[in-house]
Structure formats: C-alpha cells, structure tokens
Amino acid sequence: xxxxxxxxxxxxxxxxxxxxxxxxxxWVAGCSEPTIDEGVLPFIVPTSTDADGxxxxxxxxxxxxxxxxxxxxxxxxxxxxxxxxxxxxxVLAATPEQNTAVNYWAYGAVLRWNQIARQLVAKxxxxxxxxxxxxxxxxxxxxxxxxxxxxxxxxxxxxxxxQYDALVVAWRAKFQYNRPSLEQQGVxxxxxxxxxxxxPSEDAAVAEVSCQVLAYLFPKEEAFLxxxxxxxxxxxxxxxxxxxxxxxxxxxxxxxLAPKVIDRVKADRxxxxxxxxxxxxxxxxxxxxDQKWTSLEIPARAPILPLAGKVKTWYDSTSIAKLxxxxxxxxxxxxxxxxxxxxxxxxxxxxxxxxxxxxYWDNGPNTYSLSGLWNLLTEEFIRENGQNExxxxxxxxxxxxxxxxxxTASWRTQYTYFVPRPSQIDPTIKTATVIPNTPxxxxxxxxxxxxxxxxxxxxxPSDATKLTAQxxxxxxxxxxxGTHYRFDNDEGAKLGTAIGQLAVAAAKADGAK
Amino acid sequence: xIGGFMQGHRKASLAIIGSQESYSTYFINKTETKNPNxxxxxxxxxxxxxxxxxxxxxxxIVAAPxxxxxxxxxxxxxxxxxxxxxxxxxxxxxxxxLGKKLRLSWLFxxxxxxxxxxxxxxxxxAIGRGSKNWDGRTMLHLKGKSFFITGQYGYIRRxxxxxxxxxxxxxxxxxxxxxxxxxxxPDVTEIIVRGGYVNTWxxxxxxxxxQTPYTKGTDIGPGIPFPTNAVGFTxxxxxxxxxxxxQFGLTAGYNTIIDGRNVGKSSQINAGLVIGHWxxxx
Numbered sequence: 001x002x003x004x005x006x007x008x009x010x011x012x013x014x015x016x017x018x019x020x021x022x023x024x025x026x027w028v029a030g031c032s033e034p035t036i037d038e039g040v041l042p043f044i045v046p047t048s049t050d051a052d053g054x055x056x057x058x059x060x061x062x063x064x065x066x067x068x069x070x071x072x073x074x075x076x077x078x079x080x081x082x083x084x085x086x087x088x089x090x091v092l093a094a095t096p097e098q099n100t101a102v103n104y105w106a107y108g109a110v111l112r113w114n115q116i117a118r119q120l121v122a123k124x125x126x127x128x129x130x131x132x133x134x135x136x137x138x139x140x141x142x143x144x145x146x147x148x149x150x151x152x153x154x155x156x157x158x159x160x161x162x163q164y165d166a167l168v169v170a171w172r173a174k175f176q177y178n179r180p181s182l183e184q185q186g187v188x189x190x191x192x193x194x195x196x197x198x199x200p201s202e203d204a205a206v207a208e209v210s211c212q213v214l215a216y217l218f219p220k221e222e223a224f225l226x227x228x229x230x231x232x233x234x235x236x237x238x239x240x241x242x243x244x245x246x247x248x249x250x251x252x253x254x255x256x257l258a259p260k261v262i263d264r265v266k267a268d269r270x271x272x273x274x275x276x277x278x279x280x281x282x283x284x285x286x287x288x289x290d291q292k293w294t295s296l297e298i299p300a301r302a303p304i305l306p307l308a309g310k311v312k313t314w315y316d317s318t319s320i321a322k323l324x325x326x327x328x329x330x331x332x333x334x335x336x337x338x339x340x341x342x343x344x345x346x347x348x349x350x351x352x353x354x355x356x357x358x359x360y361w362d363n364g365p366n367t368y369s370l371s372g373l374w375n376l377l378t379e380e381f382i383r384e385n386g387q388n389e390x391x392x393x394x395x396x397x398x399x400x401x402x403x404x405x406x407x408t409a410s411w412r413t414q415y416t417y418f419v420p421r422p423s424q425i426d427p428t429i430k431t432a433t434v435i436p437n438t439p440x441x442x443x444x445x446x447x448x449x450x451x452x453x454x455x456x457x458x459x460x461p462s463d464a465t466k467l468t469a470q471x472x473x474x475x476x477x478x479x480x481x482g483t484h485y486r487f488d489n490d491e492g493a494k495l496g497t498a499i500g501q502l503a504v505a506a507a508k509a510d511g512a513k
Numbered sequence: 514x515i516g517g518f519m520q521g522h523r524k525a526s527l528a529i530i531g532s533q534e535s536y537s538t539y540f541i542n543k544t545e546t547k548n549p550n551x552x553x554x555x556x557x558x559x560x561x562x563x564x565x566x567x568x569x570x571x572x573x574i575v576a577a578p579x580x581x582x583x584x585x586x587x588x589x590x591x592x593x594x595x596x597x598x599x600x601x602x603x604x605x606x607x608x609x610x611l612g613k614k615l616r617l618s619w620l621f622x623x624x625x626x627x628x629x630x631x632x633x634x635x636x637x638x639a640i641g642r643g644s645k646n647w648d649g650r651t652m653l654h655l656k657g658k659s660f661f662i663t664g665q666y667g668y669i670r671r672x673x674x675x676x677x678x679x680x681x682x683x684x685x686x687x688x689x690x691x692x693x694x695x696x697x698x699p700d701v702t703e704i705i706v707r708g709g710y711v712n713t714w715x716x717x718x719x720x721x722x723x724q725t726p727y728t729k730g731t732d733i734g735p736g737i738p739f740p741t742n743a744v745g746f747t748x749x750x751x752x753x754x755x756x757x758x759x760q761f762g763l764t765a766g767y768n769t770i771i772d773g774r775n776v777g778k779s780s781q782i783n784a785g786l787v788i789g790h791w792x793x794x795x
Contacts, residue, residue, distance in 0.1 A: 125736075126735075126736075132546060132547045298549040352632075359677035360679075361678075362678065376679060429588070434735075
C-alpha cells in the first residue's frame with residue numbers, strides 16, 4: 001500500500017492538470033487568429049533637400065526644362081491665403097479615415113507606388129495555364145502571354161524612370177519659384193514633411209505619373225489606380241503638406257510627362273517579345289551549341305518571351321550587346337561534365353539551407369519576380385538612409401533600368417545559345433524550385449542580382465559587404481536549386497556586374513552628388 | 514487519431530505503424546485535377562504512438578512520424594525526415610451508466626504538435642506544413658458489451674509559419690502583402706464518427722472524418738504559398754486490431770479521401786504492431 005500522503009499529492013496533481021486542461025480548451029476555442037500586417041512603421045525624415053535636383057539629368061525627357069511649370073500665385077494673394085486657411089482648418093478637422101490615408105502615404109510617395117507596382121506585377125505575372133482535363137491552354141483570370149522576368153523588370157523600370165523625371169521637373173520648379181513650405185507658414189502638419197518649397201507638390205507629381213503609367217501597363221486596374229492617386233493627392237492636403245494649387249501644379253506637370261513616357265513604352269520592342277510567329281525555332285536550329293534546349297514541361301511549351309533579348313535598353317545598347325558572353329563548354333567536354341556532376345551532387349544531397357536559398361531567390365511564375373524582390377530590399381536602404389522623394393526615385397530609376405537591361409542581356413544570351421537545363425541532360429536531377437521554361441545559360445538571377453548589388457553598393461557604400469554577399473548567394477541559388485550550372489551563374493554575374501557598372505557610370509554623371 | 518477508449522491507470526502501450534498513401538488526383542479548391550508534371554505522389558510513413566494512463570481518467574498520448582514522400586513525374590525532389598511530434602492529454606470528464614450494458618462517457622482532449630525538424634514546408638511535395646498547432650476536442654463515447662460508437666468534434670488551431678521567401682502573392686485584402694515571410698496556416702474544425710465491433714481479441718471499426726477550414730485560406734496555385742491553403746477533406750476508413758498475446762497485437766487499416774479541398778485525393782493502407790495494453794478491452 002502506498003502512503004496516504006502520496007496518493008493525495010497525486011490526486012491533487014491530477015486535479016490541477018484537469019483545471020489546466022479546461023482552461024486550455026477555452027483558450028484554444030476563444031482566440032481569434034492574428035492577421036499578418038506590416039505593423040506601424042516609423043516615418044523616415046529625410047535629411048537632405050537636394051536643392052540642385054532640378055538640374056539633374058533626366059531619363060525620358062531631354063532635360064527638366066522640357067516641361068514648364070506655370071508661375072504660382074503669390075503667397076500674399078487672397079486666393080492663396082484662402083487655400084492656406086482651408087488647409088489649416090482641414091488639418092484640425094481631419095477624420096480618422098483621412099489620418100489613415102495621411103499615414104499610409106507619408107511612408108513615401110515613391111515607396112508606396114513601388115509597392116503598388118509590385119502588387120500588380122504579382123497579380124498579372126501569370127502565364128496562361130494548362131488544363132490537363134481538356135488538353136487546352138487556359139487563359140486564367142489574369143493570364144498574361146507576356147508573363148515572365150522581362151515583363152516585371154520593364155514595369156519597374158518604366159515606373160521608376162517616370163517618377164524620377166517628374167520629380168526632377170518638380171524640383172526645378174520648386175527652387176525656381178520658392179513658394180515657402182506650409183510649415184514655414186505656421187501649419188503644423190500631421191506627418192513629417194521635407195522642408196522644400198511646396199509648389200508644385202512632389203507627391204501629386206508622383207501620384208499622377210505613376211497612376212497614368214501603371215494604368216497604361218495594367219489597363220484593367222485603371223479604376224483602382226485612379227482611386228489610389230486621388231487619395232494620395234488629397235492626403236497631402238489633409239496632412240498639411242500642400243495647398244490645392246501645389247497639388248494641381250504637380251498633377252499638371254505629371255500629366256504632360258506621362259504621354260512622353262508612354263511613347264517610350266510603345267517603342268521599346270517589348271510588344272513583339274512573345275514571338276507570335278515562333279521565330280525562336282529557327283534561332284534554336286542555328287544555335288551555336290552542341291545540344292539544343294527543349295522545354296521540360298509536360299506538355300512542352302514555347303519558351304518564355306523568346307524575343308525579350310531584343311528589347312530597347314536604357315543604358316548604351318552597343319556596350320550591352322558587346323557584353324554577351326561566349327558559348328559555354330560543349331556538353332561533350334570534361335568541363336561541362338564536371339559542371340553537370342556538381343549540379344547532380346548538390347541535387348542528391350541538398351541541405352536545408354541550400355533549399356532555403358534556392359527558394360528565397362527563386363521568385364518564379366506568379367510573383368513580383370526577382371527584380372521586385374530587389375525593389376523590396378532597396379526599400380530598406382532608402383529608408384535607412386533617409387532619402388527624400390527625389391533621391392528615392394533616382395535610386396529606383398538607376399536600379400530598375402539597370403535590372404531591365406540585365407534581364408534583356410540575359411535573355412539575349414539564353415536565346416543565342418539555347419543551352420539545355422541540367423535536368424534535360426540528366427533527368428535524375430530533381431530541382432528545389434520549378435525549372436524556368438527558358439534556356440539555362442546565362443542565369444538571369446545571377447545577372448540581375450549582380451547588377452543590383454553593383455549599383456546599390458555605389459549608392460549605399462556602407463552596405464556594400466552585405467550587398468555583395470546577397471548577390472553571391474543569389475547567383476549560387478540556381479546551382480543549389482539544380483536549375484543552373486556554375487558557369488551559368490559565373491557568366492551571369494560577370495554580365496550583370498558589367499551592366500551594373502554602366503549604371504554606376506550614369507549615376508556619377510547625372511548631376512546628383 | 515485520438516479515440517474514445519481510455520488507457521487505464523498506469524497502463525502503457527506503444528504502437529509502431531507503417532503506412533503508404535498515394536494520390537494522382539488532387540483538388541484545387543474543390544475541383545479535381547491532375548498534373549502531368551507531378552504524376553503520382555507517394556508518401557510512406559513510420560509512426561510511433563505511445564499511450565500512458567496518468568490516471569484512470571487521464572491519458573497522455575505522444576506520437577512522432579518519420580515520412581518519405583516523392584512524385585513519380587516531373588522534377589520535384591523527394592523529401593524525407595521527421596514530421597511533427599505531438600502530445601495530447603485526454604480526460605474522461607464524465608462517465609454514465611446507461612442501463613446494465615451501456616456506458617456513455619464524455620471526454621476532452623488538448624494536444625500540441627510541432628515540427629521535429631525544419632523541413633521544407635512550401636512545396637507541392639513536402640513532409641508537412643511546418644506549423645505549431647493546438648488541438649482541442651471533445652468526444653462522446655458510447656460502449657456496449659461488444660460495440661462502440663464515438664463522435665468527436667475538434668478545433669485545430671494552426672500557428673504562423675515562416676517561409677523561405679518573401680510572401681509574394683497578390684491579396685487585395687492586405688494592405689501590403691509583399692513585405693514579409695510570415696503567413697498564417699488556416700485553422701480547421703474536425704468531426705469524426707467512429708463505430709465498430711469490439712471483443713477481447715478482435716476489434717473492427719469503420720470511421721468517417723471531415724476537416725473543414727475555419728479561417729480564411731488560399732487555393733493551390735503557382736506563386737501561392739502552400740501553407741496558407743485552406744485544406745479540408747472527407748475521409749472514410751476502416752481499422753482492424755487483432756490481439757495475438759496478452760501484451761501484443763497487430764493492427765491494419767485502410768482509408769480514402771472521397772472529397773476535399775486543396776488536398777490530394779489519396780488512399781492509405783497501414784499496418785502495425787501494438788505492444789502493451791490494448792485500450793478497447795478495458
């Protein structure tokens with residue numbers, strides 16, 4: 001027989017376990033699921049005003065002087081004083097909804113429109129699907145025959161170039177007319193406002209040009225974009241950052257700029273990139289490589305945007321054309337066999353960390369693409385460095401044009417040599433990510449990431465070590481995934497670095513210090 | 514699957530069960546589909562289940578599966594490793610005698626499960642979804658001389674998981690959907706009805722299980738993280754237990770998914786050894 005005391009202790013313990021159990025049941029049933037949100041992000045307070053910004057070299061425009069901004073009414077005029085009084089009263093009477101909009105847009109005009117573009121790319125970067133039951137290619141709701149990395153890179157480049165040009169024009173007018181900021185006139189704003197002349201509104205310029213360019217690229221989203229732009233412009237009045245005439249002037253200069261950007265869009269040869277007449281088959285037949293690429297999908301499909309290598313470049317097209325690397329080692333060579341063995345060895349004993357790296361840098365179909373990931377990463381740098389709207393737009397404009405060119409140059413290389421993917425040569429090679437339906441050589445991931453890291457290291461020198469490590473990891477990710485040979489990565493990185501250097505040269509010469 | 518039979522105070526058992534499950538058809542949302550780039554997905558598992566009676570009315574059940582899964586076509590890599598360890602406390606709260614031969618008991622159970630290792634969770638062919646889960650359920654268990662029937666209702670609360678990449682899909686209901694790697698795994702509710710014949714050396718039962726997504730989730734699609742998919746299914750199964758010696762028995766079963774949502778339309782066979790006290794013949 002057990003001692004009485006022991007039995008009591010056991011009984012008590014069981015009693016408490018039961019109480020705990022009951023409490024847990026109530027807790028499990030009663031909690032509501034947390035939703036993922038971005039939390040409350042602190043505002044960045046830009047440090048520099050870049051007063052010379054109006055003289056910086058523009059991208060689509062020949063110069064900021066191409067668009068003239070009309071002279072504003074004097075601050076002493078009755079009309080202006082009325083606007084100012086209305087804004088002051090409006091700030092005091094702001095509703096919670098208005099405050100939400102103020103805080104949302106105060107995060108950064110360029111940053112927010114970049115996020116919107118990433119959202120839309122993720123939504124429309126959807127290739128038509130394949131229905132097994134009917135054997136037909138099915139147009140999904142958002143199916144887009146242009147889906148792929150070149151599509152995404154182009155959207156970001158066009159948006160960023162347009163935003164940058166709009167802001168250079170706005171900056172020129174700001175310091176030409178010097179209408180004092182509202183803060184200097186006693187308005188206590190609801191969010192940090194850069195202390196630059198208020199006319200014209202930089203936010204209105206970004207909102208309008210972003211809305212028009214994105215609406216051209218995503219016609220189905222016009223209503224959504226217009227609502228966003230209207231809210232954005234209004235939010236700056238609610239915030240106490242601008243008076244309506246500032247906003248109107250920003251909007252007007254952007255409306256003059258947008259058609260010029262759209263002319264650039266129409267003339268960039270991207271429209272033919274999906275190769276409707278299948279000329280790629282001729283190119284494949286003549287490809288100077290001993291084995292020919294085939295699609296590994298079942299059923300086989302035409303490769304992604306075969307003519308995207310012919311898209312008009314932003315930086316010097318002759319220099320970029322010269323960067324296309326020579327053919328990789330032939331499949332019969334010892335070098336090739338060594339490269340193939342390396343892919344096979346990694347694929348058979350892939351570590352968890354290699355899988356993670358492969359997945360992180362993949363950004364495959366139906367995502368905002370690798371260039372979108374670099375835009376996200378750059379957002380952090382822009383915030384950490386307190387870049388003002390003009391600087392942020394310059395960063396994105398330099399970056400996104402370079403990444404589009406790196407994508408274009410990669411495509412040009414891929415569709416010159418038509419090098420098979422490792423799994424085509426050895427079907428036992430299983431891949432951590434879906435095999436992109438493009439030839440293997442060169443790795444566009446390596447090229448785009450090396451371009452981005454080269455340029456960003458110049459713009460943010462204190463982060464250069466981190467950026468180089470990221471580019472190296474991104475370049476290796478295709479090897480870890482089993483979708484690329486090491487020579488794809490090495491040559492891709494070399495190509496990307498060279499294009500990054502073109503962008504660095506442009507950054508050095510654009511007038512910004 | 515937690516049953517309605519209590520283990521008995523200080524009685525223990527250990528079951529080692531091997532299973533093989535496969536599917537070639539799966540559901541995108543509720544529509545059946547096949548993918549020639551996937552073929553047939555076959556999953557083999559070896560699961561250890563230990564049960565111990567902490568009290569006459571309180572059991573602790575622990576389980577740990579080792580899993581291997583691979584696809585017959587395409588280039589998805591095989592995945593192999595430990596999945597999620599679980600621990601469950603089962604409490605027989607009330608026990609009524611109904612007449613001379615029937616007993617009705619009302620039970621509660623709370624369980625917790627978490628991945629044993631950091632396996633790949635965002636892939637078509639994966640060991641699991643990687644979430645840490647709480648499981649709360651209640652059961653009504655009616656037992657006669659040679660039959661039983663158990664009905665249970667449970668809520669499985671699945672925690673957030675961190676993906677290997679930034680969340681990237683378009684979701685208009687989220688303010689800024691592409692800025693982090695954490696995602697919710699939808700919670701599910703579960704109903705199980707199980708009944709059968711039981712005597713001292715043989716146990717035969719049939720069961721139906723239905724899991725329904727409770728919180729909002731996505732549907733399988735390219736670019737959409739697998740862990741956020743709303744997964745549900747209706748599964749029918751049968752289990753047999755044969756006692757060969759006082760402390761030793763064999764078990765075997767079959768089950769199949771007849772309807773589902775964002776899940777493989779799979780069938781499973783399993784067989785195993787049970788060492789120790791068999792719960793159904795208290």
